Amino acid sequence: MTSLATLNAASAGDFATALDGIFERAPWVATAAAAARPFANAASLHAALMRALRDAGEPACRAFLNGHEPLVAGPLPESLTASSRHEQGDLKLGALIGSGALAALNARYHQRFGFPFVIALRRHTAANVLRELHRRLAADPAAELQAALAEVGHVTRYRLLARLGEAPSPGSIVAELARPSPNGSVLLLAREGQVIARRALAPGSHGPVSLWQEAPLRLGHYRLTLGEREYDIWPEASEGENLVSLSGSDD
Incomplete structure (x- = not known):
């Protein structure tokens, strides 16, 4: 060093x-x-x-x-x-x-x-x-x-x-809940098929939920699961925030 x-x-x-x-x-x-x-x-x-x-x-x-x-x-x-x-x-x-x-x-x-x-x-x-x-x-x-x-x-x-003894800036995956979550909601984040984060949501939770952070964030295939809905995520940046909007709709 x-x-x-x-x-x-x-x-x-x-x-x-x-x-x-x-x-x-x-x-x-x-x-x-x-x-x-x-x-x-x-x-x-x-x-x-x-x-x-x-x-x-x-x-x-x-x-x-x-x-x-x-x-x-x-x-x-x-x-x-x-x-x-x-x-x-x-x-x-x-x-x-x-x-x-x-x-x-x-x-x-x-x-x-x-x-x-x-x-x-x-x-x-x-x-x-x-x-x-x-x-x-x-x-x-x-x-x-x-x-x-x-x-x-x-x-x-x-x-x-x-x-130089310095660390790269971290990258993160953040879920944005567009509407309040129902009772018993759990967010699961998997990377290349392996669950790496689990967040139990309090009833009525909404807004940003930080799911994963590392420096640097490894790029690849992530999948976010909320109830019966699944969201495929391909982060574009290994540093900085990767925001995933969860509309809560059935579309």
């Missing part, structure tokens, strides 16, 4: 060393961003790092992306960096897809775009990672390069915040 003040005061070499691992196998990104100091906050530092990557040009960006290893389902290879090992270890892809099937998808993706599939694992459920892999396989190659770099932005921001 380091501090922004320490980074601002460090030599260019020490600055790059302190940020080693934020950008996968690419210490040159921090070296290029060092001249933009001082930074007022983590956001401005991260913006400078991303600008250094993008300003290096498309060949350098593609080479950088190729420094990433493909996702695996099963035992993690020793060749993974410490950061990638931690991120992949938190997501059990092997429970959803066999190693051979995932390797085949990775190969199709690399053949189509010329670099490995990159996604910010901390922002997604395991099931949603696979949905995104299938969805992005059909993307336009030029657009997919930008999508991959956007994911790099998410990955490196979380890594940088951790290096």
